[in-house]
Amino acid sequence: MDLRQLRYFVAVARERNFTRAADMLHIAQPPLSRQIQLLEEELGVTLLTRKSRxxxxxxxxxxxxxxxxxVLGRVEQMREATRRVGLNQQSVLSIGFVAxxxxxxxxxxxRKLRQHAPHLDIQLLELMSMQQIQALKEGRIDIGFGRVRHADPAVASIVLREERLVAAIPQETPLAxxxxxLPxxxxxxxxxIVYPKEPRPSFADQVLSxxxxxxxxxxEVQEVREIQTALGLVAAAAGVCIIPSSARQMRNDVHYRLLEGKHVTSPVILNHRANDNGHYIDLIKQLIQEMYAENPPWLGLEHNLPFRPSFAK
Incomplete structure (x- = not known):
């Protein structure tokens, strides 16, 4: 499988027609059809129903x-970012995050990072916690903000805070x-209702544990892909969902109750490659310390345990 085959397949999928896709790609139809066939043979599945029109x-x-x-979108990002760096136009910092x-x-x-480093090209990529670990090791991101602890020696982790959990409850129900x-x-x-459905382990496993x-x-446990879907189902009275306290601002058509218990929390974890002491890693740590010193509302005891991160080297 190569990028050319991916581009060919995307063209056919968009056009829903081999002839138009071939014209758009400036190639003849037989080689286009052959590449799609080779792709299907490699995958061992049928991707297109050719008999329909x-x-x-x-x-x-x-x-x-x-x-x-x-994949193709990420390749384009890589191309542009590499070109900018090669031409000394901009440095690139890729940040992975959970929603x-x-x-x-x-x-x-x-925002603070943009103010302190205006020439830095900051790219934000939504990735699940464990996806971030692999992305860091592969160099696809430079730093990640996740919620799942790990033991990979190639990735350094700092717990930024222990965020309290709340139950999102359908309105007009006894618990609301x-x-x-809430005990x-x-x-x-x-x-x-738990999220994300995959990949695992994830925040869903934290909740179930x-x-x-x-x-x-x-x-009954229903698994969904993302927090927005989970809260939408709560609003539709399909069940109850446990979420981090700060996320309660996402919807105002459900009822929220803090969960009882000192250890009923979810960590927010900063991850970066071990031994990566680059300037921007240090800058991010400095800015986080400044943010915490300002005591913003999302850091209050209503949402978090009394905890401050340690950036000791």
Whole structure:
């Protein structure tokens, strides 16, 4: 499999027609068809239903199309970033993040970083926690903000804070009649919605492990891909979802209750390559310390345990 085959497949998937795709790619149709066939043979699945007019994607084809678009988009980013660096136009810093960190300090940090390093090209990539570890080792990102602890010696980690967890509850249900902290045992009979569905381990596993530690086994667990979907299902009264406290601002059509317990938290973790002491890594650590000294609302005890990170070298 090579990038040319990915581009050929994306062209056919977009045009839904081999002739138009071949014209767009400025090649003849037979070699285009042959490359798609070779791709399918390598994958061992059918990507396109050729007998229909227009050509249709199979289920496998739809998934492969989405992934191919991401790969080609990332390749284009790499090309442009490398060109800028090679021409001494800009340095590039790629930051991986999990979605829930957008409701804490990440936006403020990025704004401060742009102010202190205006010529730095900052690229933000949404990646699950464990995806960030692999991306760091492969050099696809330079720093990551995740929630899952790991033991990979190639990646250094600093816990920035221990964020408290809340239960997102459908409105007009018995649990929504109270605003006081919710005992974990109260979730015993509740349908649970967890995210992300994959890759694992993830925040979903943190939640399930926490419930297990409190001897809470929900009668039904629904897994979804992202926090936005999970909260949408809560609003539709499909179940209860446990989320980081700062993310409660995402929707105002559900009821939130802090969960009882000192250790009912989720860490926010800064990850970077071990022994990477580059200027921008140190700058980010400095800016985080400055942010914490300002005591912003998202850092208050309503959302977090009294904890401050240590950046000792």
């Amino acid at each position: 227009p050509v249709r994607l199979t289920e496998a084809g739809r998934l492969f199309y989405e992934q191919a678009m991401q 829930s960190t957008l409701y804490g300090g990440l936006p403020t940090l990025v 009649a109270d605003a006081s902290p 974990m045992k109260a979730l015993v009979s509740q349908r649970l 926490l419930l297990h530690d409190h001897d809470v086994r929900p009668p």
